[in-house]
Amino acid sequence: MTAAAPTRAPGWIRRNRDLVATPVIVVVGLAGVLVYTATRQLDSVERRALDPSYLWPRFLEQIWLTVASTVVVIVLALPLGIALSRPAAARIRAGTLAFGGFMQALPPYGVIILLAFLLGFGTMTAIIALVLASFLPVLTNTVVGLLQVDPALIEAARGMGMSGRQTLLKVEIPLAVPVMVAGIRVALVLNVGTATLATFIGAGGLGEPISSMLYLGRAQAVFATSAIVAALALIIDWLGGVAERLVSGRVG
């Protein structure tokens, strides 16, 4: 109690010190790659590919593909997962999750190109392909998160006179949120990586400089753009981790 004043304030920092690692690695790594690239002789093709006026729109496309597909997944998979977790759906639960696993197992590279032939090239098709690839983790985690809620809590809630809907909204979902958020985090990371494939059906993204420089044999530019994708993936994963920490801190 006596020495509380200076030590109490940074308590949450001490508890979450491990969260500092990722941003530090990303900043240091990116800076290293930039410095390394700046010291190399780049030809005009490479310089054009690494020019911010070209890279920035690709970067934004990458983020748009990731965010849009993840939002669609959340909008579809959360309600479906909640429905599947209800006792009435017990019979179709296993089958639906198995089908989700089947979709997840399809190689995204093949799916994205097949879909392009079915639905046409462009961003819309790319987002649909990303949704298929990242649907399962959100669906599974929603179902698992709700099913792992202690049945005694549900019995207590019903026994106290909560309706089924109140039990879901006030007890089950709040307790399942950390597991649901973990699933969304996995979906985000899957999507930010898979979105590099969108370039093959003309949907842009950071895959575009990577594949074109690879095609032209410019290893230096491939390396630099790949580093940006990796950094983006790490940061998105980190944001997901922070969100998870925030919600599970509340629920304990």
Place this chain on the structure above:
Amino acid sequence: MSETVQSPIDSTHRSGQRPMIALEGVSKTYPKQSKPAVAELNLQVPEGAIVTLIGPSGCGKTTILKMMNRLIEPTTGRILLAGEDVTDVNGDQLRRRIGYVIQQVGLFPHLTIGDNIAVVPKMLGWDKRRVASRVDELLHLVGMEPDDFRDRYPRQLSGGQQQRVGVARGLAADPPVMLMDEPFGAIDPITRERLQDEFLEVQRQVAKTICFVTHDLSEAVKLGDRIAVFAARGRLAQYDTPSEVLAHPADDFVTEFVGSGAAVRRLSLLEINLLELEEIVISGAGAAGKDHPVLSVDGAGHPSAWQHLPGSEHLPPLVTVPLSGTVYDAVDVMLDGRAPVVVVVDDNGQPRGALHWEALVADLRTKGQPR
């Protein structure tokens, strides 16, 4: 309307109280099962009484409890709450009028202790200030300081504390009826004893009608004003006061269920202050007749040692038992202290009389009926 549903069982004993809960011809058959889990049950729970429901595993006692608040819907029959037929009313609304406490406690881990207790009052639309003062009142009632516990989370409490909060939560909206499903079943024996004592103390203040499922006969005997002993398929084998169930089991099933320990268990129903105690003489108080036990006392008048016991060569160690205890407690200290005689002391530690081992195995002279 209260007199219309007296059962034959009820009328043979202290009746006159109206039944707060009545099950009339209630059966439960689960889907895909040919035989009913509970068949044609009639049961009346008098207002203000604790009725313990006991029976072997699978006898349907929990099913019966859960039919009272319709967590399990009966297949046939009627359920009456204070004379009102609640068989077909909205189940959620009904359950808000009935306290419910379960073995696993079921405190919501994402809510504070205060918010856990406040769940039902909030659903009933109480205003904030009324809810807050009710939470504090209930925490006081179960012996927990509101300022210390209101804002804590369930995981920060011991099992015993959590169960106290569970009881407080069940009482939150001041329901006339409480249903308790083995609430102390998962708690260590020492804490359980204490919780049972506290529970009886709380009940003295709130006087609810309580149905209490247990599988522990000692608990059923200790807490119940009446015991309902169930056989398989929810057959009510006996429904009577604890001492009647122990002294006069209704049939072979109850005899076997009550078991060979019945005589010993009955001791715990017999309070020492109802017994005729043997007179004792304080040494130095003159007239030390040799036919009474003689006791020496310290300055405060507390017994310190035996001086003389009629018909006894060497003197046993001195053991005492409070007047408020039961004969079971007296036997316990006798066995523990290897003493065939125990001094009964009152609340101030003053000796009031002696109780002999021989007197226990012979006829116990009582001043009145055991409860």
